[in-house]
Amino acid sequence: MQFDNTVIRNIILIFLGIVAFTQFYKLYNVYYQNNPVTAIRDLTWGDINFIHTTDTHGWYSGHLIQQSYNADWGDFISFTSRLKKIADDNGQDLLLIDSGDRHDGNGLSDVTVPNGVKALPIFMKEDYDLLTIGNHELYLWENSRQEYEDLIEHFKGNYLSSNVEYKLDNGTFVTFGDKFKYFTTPNKHLRILSFGFLFDFNRFNDHSRVTSIKEVIDNQPWFKETLKAYPPEEVDLLLLVTHVPITRSWPEIYYLHSVLREFYPDTKIQYFGGHSHIRDFIVLDEYATALQSGRYCETVGWTSINLQTDNFKERYSRTYIDFNLDSFQHHAKISSKDSFDTEKGVNVSKLITQTRNELKLNTPIGYVKKSNYYIDYVPITDSKNIFHFLTKKVLPTLTPDDENLEIHDERIIIINTGSIRYDLYKGPYTLDSRYIVSPFENLWVKLSIPKGIAIQITPLLNDESYIAKHLKPPHQQDDSDEKNARRQTRFSYPVLDLNDYDKQTIKNSKKKKKLTKGYVTFDDLGHEGDDTPHKAVVNFPIPNVVNSEEIKKGTSDEEIVDLIFYDFIESNIIWALDQLNYTLPEGKGPDFYSKKYLGTLLNEYIRDIGA
Numbered sequence: 101m102q103f104d105n106t107v108i109r110n111i112i113l114i115f116l117g118i119v120a121f122t123q124f125y126k127l128y129n130v131y132y133q134n135n136p137v138t139a140i141r142d143l144t145w146g147d148i149n150f151i152h153t154t155d156t157h158g159w160y161s162g163h164l165i166q167q168s169y170n171a172d173w174g175d176f177i178s179f180t181s182r183l184k185k186i187a188d189d190n191g192q193d194l195l196l197i198d199s200g201d202r203h204d205g206n207g208l209s210d211v212t213v214p215n216g217v218k219a220l221p222i223f224m225k226e227d228y229d230l231l232t233i234g235n236h237e238l239y240l241w242e243n244s245r246q247e248y249e250d251l252i253e254h255f256k257g258n259y260l261s262s263n264v265e266y267k268l269d270n271g272t273f274v275t276f277g278d279k280f281k282y283f284t285t286p287n288k289h290l291r292i293l294s295f296g297f298l299f300d301f302n303r304f305n306d307h308s309r310v311t312s313i314k315e316v317i318d319n320q321p322w323f324k325e326t327l328k329a330y331p332p333e334e335v336d337l338l339l340l341v342t343h344v345p346i347t348r349s350w351p352e353i354y355y356l357h358s359v360l361r362e363f364y365p366d367t368k369i370q371y372f373g374g375h376s377h378i379r380d381f382i383v384l385d386e387y388a389t390a391l392q393s394g395r396y397c398e399t400v401g402w403t404s405i406n407l408q409t410d411n412f413k414e415r416y417s418r419t420y421i422d423f424n425l426d427s428f429q430h431h432a433k434i435s436s437k438d439s440f441d442t443e444k445g446v447n448v449s450k451l452i453t454q455t456r457n458e459l460k461l462n463t464p465i466g467y468v469k470k471s472n473y474y475i476d477y478v479p480i481t482d483s484k485n486i487f488h489f490l491t492k493k494v495l496p497t498l499t500p501d502d503e504n505l506e507i508h509d510e511r512i513i514i515i516n517t518g519s520i521r522y523d524l525y526k527g528p529y530t531l532d533s534r535y536i537v538s539p540f541e542n543l544w545v546k547l548s549i550p551k552g553i554a555i556q557i558t559p560l561l562n563d564e565s566y567i568a569k570h571l572k573p574p575h576q577q578d579d580s581d582e583k584n585a586r587r588q589t590r591f592s593y594p595v596l597d598l599n600d601y602d603k604q605t606i607k608n609s610k611k612k613k614k615l616t617k618g619y620v621t622f623d624d625l626g627h628e629g630d631d632t633p634h635k636a637v638v639n640f641p642i643p644n645v646v647n648s649e650e651i652k653k654g655t656s657d658e659e660i661v662d663l664i665f666y667d668f669i670e671s672n673i674i675w676a677l678d679q680l681n682y683t684l685p686e687g688k689g690p691d692f693y694s695k696k697y698l699g700t701l702l703n704e705y706i707r708d709i710g711a
């Protein structure tokens with residue numbers, strides 16, 4: 101068989117092309133091994149440096165099935181102790197700050213009575229320089245009492261709370277810790293005046309009291325007297341440890357800042373925020389910034405300040421450190437785990453394991469076979485959305501505790517979406533999983549009202565008014581106006597081009613095989629704050645409330661139906677009825693319906709039916 105030269109030449113060319121491509125692909129991989137796009141971005145150190153945690157919500161075991169957050173509290177303690185050594189060796193200061201919310205959302209804190217009794221001693225192993233109180237320390241008296249009797253005693257003088265008080269048995273109100281602290285840092289001898297604030301939270305238990313920041317500033321003389329007692333020439337840095345979102349759409353920090361600037365026109369001011377569970381960094385002016393560090397031990401926040409430079413860009417740095425060992429060891433500059441571990445850190449990790457065994461947190465309840473169920477990684481209409489799963493499958497299994505209770509043929513069951521705290525992942529569903537997803541132990545109550553009224557409640561609560569806004573997942577409370585404002589207008593240091601961000605994110609997402617999913621944070625300093633580049637996780641919008649609907653077609657609006665909801669959102673339901681000009685019959689408040697918590701319903705559904 102005669103082959104003409106062309107065919108032979110083509111075969112050789114194809115062969116050479118395959119060889120060249122193979123070589124190129126090998127070189128491409130070698131390049132990425134040495135320069136992986138997931139190369140961890142280094143920390144920038146300054147005269148004074150801060151490690152910040154907030155909204156840990158009991159996640160001290162770490163995330164057992166998420167590699168990106170595989171470090172536990174013992175590893176975190178080893179990490180901060182290594183960083184302290186680096187700071188001391190360089191004559192720099194490093195302060196550890198926590199912004200509260202240490203309960204609700206993890207079996208380690210929530211499975212005990214009272215909540216937190218085993219988790220808080222683990223939290224307290226970390227030597228925080230300053231910490232404050234979150235709203236989750238105030239829903240239940242038992243948690244407020246723990247703060248007052250245990251944490252404040254333990255953190256002597258470092259627990260600041262300028263607008264929250266605790267009621268003693270004799271009825272007098274006292275400060276949770278101290279209203280302010282004036283101190284000097286060990287290495288740079290910086291003189292710091294610090295305060296601790298909580299947002300204007302009104303669901304505090306009757307053994308506590310929150311006064312709004314504005315009320316404290318305007319009507320409690322002690323605050324301005326303190327500012328006058330420590331004039332600018334005696335203060336190198338003002339430090340505000342808060343459980344307040346720093347986002348521009350939440351005004352409280354900005355009011356506080358306007359007053360502080362009256363007394364301290366150009367003193368450096370560092371704010372730490374919390375509550376809305378997002379990573380964020382805001383530039384308030386050229387001598388003031390605010391850092392917020394996510395949630396659930398997914399993030400360790402970092403910010404540094406160079407106090408001497410006149411150049412804004414050299415003055416500040418911020419990093420959101422993924423809560424994992426690779427990141428921790430990278431920033432500690434210690435490649436071997438054995439050398440990275442500290443005795444205290446190892447002992448705390450052992451205590452966590454021992455506590456988890458004692459609490460039987462890994463007890464299997466069932467198995468999530470079919471899918472992951474996400475809070476907002478997929479739209480609410482998607483069968484893989486957890487609210488879709490709960491409203492279609494789980495809530496309809498709720499039955500009244502009293503079988504003699506008067507009930508009607510049709511019913512609507514409403515939950516606030518903020519009551520669901522984390523995605524539900526495929527795999528073993530354990531006692532821990534139940535608290536991770538649905539930790540709150542609210543009673544179900546019932547109102548029997550005309551169908552025409554009942555079907556309007558959910559849409560009404562899902563408008564963006566303030567009263568309803570606090571019912572959705574915290575990170576979704578940063579409303580879309582704020583997100584858009586953040587993307588279009590930038591503070592003048594530096595002016596960021598929105599397109600840069602989009603280009604970078606699209607570029608990153610094109611390297612999908614090299615990037616893990618995770619946070620891609622766009623803040624006032626740009627989009628390279630995350631220490632580990634990720635492929636962005638999408639957050640679809642989530643409403644304030646969702647409901648299951650067991651309503652028949654064709655029945656009239658006057659038909660009486662049962663509206664069932666958490667007692668936690670009773671005030672919001674009553675508000676909605678008022679908005680609808682519906683008056684409940686005399687003495688017909690909500691009736692008790694069931695004390696089978698949603699978490700228990702979920703357990704039974706997964707155990708008996710499977711998900």
Ligand SMILES: Nc1nc2c(ncn2[C@@H]2O[C@H](COP(=O)(O)O)[C@@H](O)[C@H]2O)c(=O)[nH]1
Pocket residue numbers: 155201235236239375376377516517518519540541542570571572573574666668
């Ligand atoms: N159904 C319930 N939802 C609750 C309860 N306590 C709090 N929440 C929800 O959490 C957010 C606040 O969370 P945070 O971590 O940002 O402080 C709140 O707005 C509610 O949506 C509860 O007992 N039951």
Ligand SMILES: [Zn+2]
Pocket residue numbers: 155157201375376377574
């Ligand atoms: Zn929180």
Ligand SMILES: [Zn+2]
Pocket residue numbers: 201234235236343374375376
């Ligand atoms: Zn909070």
